[in-house]
Amino acid sequence: MSSEQEAESIRCLVSKVGLDGHDRGAHVIARAFRDAGFEVIYSGLHKAPDEVVQAAVQEDVDVLGISILSGAHNTLVPKIMDGLEEYGAKDDTLVLVGGVIPDEDRPALEDEGVAAIFGPGTSIEETVDFVRENAPQR
Amino acid sequence: MSAADDQLLEELLAGKHRALARTISKIENRSPGYRDLVSKLYAHTGEADVIGITGSPGAGKSTLVDKLAETYRERGETVGVIAIDPSSPFTGGAVLGDRIRMASTVGDMDVFVRSMSARGTLGGLSTATADAVKAMDAFGKDKIIIETVGAGQNEIDIVRTADTVGVLVPPGSGDSIQTLKAGILEIADVFVVNKADRPGADRTVKELMEMIDLGEGGGFGGGSGHHGPDATDHATHDAGDAADVGGSNADSADADVSDGDASWRPPIVETVATKGEGIDELLSEFATHQTYLEESGEQAENARQRYAEEIRTLLREDVNALLEERLQDAGGVEALADAVRTGDTDPYTIADDLLEPVEECLEGLKTEETPETSSQS
Incomplete structure (x- = not known):
């Protein structure tokens, strides 16, 4: 019906997972996403994979950004991906990983279903553009 | 209704979290077909108690809501939380941070927390909130908590979706004139002095009590005109109408439901949300208010008013959209x-x-x- 105004907005969850207290990067991203007009939910520090999955499912986010600087990405990311699958949310959530991820670990994460990995030095514009272009159409 | 929506509804009623999340997204996005979906939801609602929590930024709303949810869960009840944060009027973007404070119940899927923002449409959020409450109700949540910064008409409209409204007043939030000024006090069914371990809490409680007592005597809540057009309504009531000062019962005043003895006097509860103190007392006050609503018949009246407002809002939005087309032509x-x-x-x-x-x-x-x-x- 013509009277239904659509008011869509890209929803993102920016999450910090595991024993990693460095959240400056996550804050910068959260703010940049907000300024790009997205709705950003920030998880807070030291979340368990289950908690991140719970938030992503309940908030029905289009984009899940996982910030990891602790080096535990090979353990934590697969747990999150499994959790998303359990709730049927894996296929239409764009999962991004940010942080210090060695090159040799990247293929395995991408196999798990991570859409992109943004390392140190990535520009804000690049990240925002990637989200705009790849946010799932539902 | 499309087959996909049918399936969504079926899954929601079957208790699938993903379906509830998706339904609320549809409501927020006003995506095609959301109306049919919501109207189907209505048949399955009416079981949940809806509680509104409001107060200035930093008053401790999210922390309190977290503790409330935790306590409800201990009692075996399921909880839905709708946390509303403002969005930027410039970019439409928002950072929804209420989730961070809700740490006691993470990992428990029976607490469903959903963050929402205004998305720029005036009045649209109160419709979306009411619909999201319906979705959670139909899903089978026993208690639904709406959390919002109580600033401005828009936010007050949102909180009216609730049966019972708790207003947080932090200690030291100004002298009694300050509290008189804030329109937010008029919607309180229960006052919560949070951070009650801080200096000045006693004084805040005393000032709130004075305000409520003033209203009880009809001193300023009555015919003195401070409440604008409503005041004449209140003036016709007897002096025992305790809620005059809070104005929470303004709705019932119009309907002549309450008499002097039965009317609601907003209690004041002291809490320290970070330590979980006073939560049981607060919950029992909420329960008392719920019983009062049922016994006084106010619940029916409130519901009627709420639906009347929903109908009006919907019509207004529809007519606006039609006129927008006319404007284009x-x-x-x-x-x-x-x-x-x-x-x-x-x-x-x-x-x-x-x-x-x-x-x-x-x-x-x-x-x-x-x-x-x-x-x-």
């Missing part, structure tokens, strides 16, 4: 605005011209309908 609002700027015409003439055919249509409808309606009435 007339050459777009910018061309018209330019005509006003150059002095060719004025906004009133334009509005009249645009509405004239619509009014004629309505007139036509009326003359067609008259024979039938008159025979019915």
